[in-house]
Amino acid sequence: MWQIFENKLDWFSLQQGEYEPLKLDEKGIIRSQVFPGLWLAVPALLEGNMSEVLAVLQKGLKSS
Numbered sequence: 001m002w003q004i005f006e007n008k009l010d011w012f013s014l015q016q017g018e019y020e021p022l023k024l025d026e027k028g029i030i031r032s033q034v035f036p037g038l039w040l041a042v043p044a045l046l047e048g049n050m051s052e053v054l055a056v057l058q059k060g061l062k063s064s
Helices: 042-047 050-062
Strands: 012-015 018-021 029-031 039-041
Touching: 039 042, 039 050, 042 050
Parallel strands: none
Antiparallel strands: 012 018, 029 039
């Protein structure tokens, strides 16, 4: 969920009937648990740094 006014992005995962927020890793990346390879560089996305967002996404898509 992208909260535009708060400049915040939250990503949730359904765990045992409850939505739990996914945490960023040490580099500020969220990795989808449902779509392997879908990695989002949250700070870069919020800053509008689309080249970084795409670079991280490409890295995720190439991962095993």
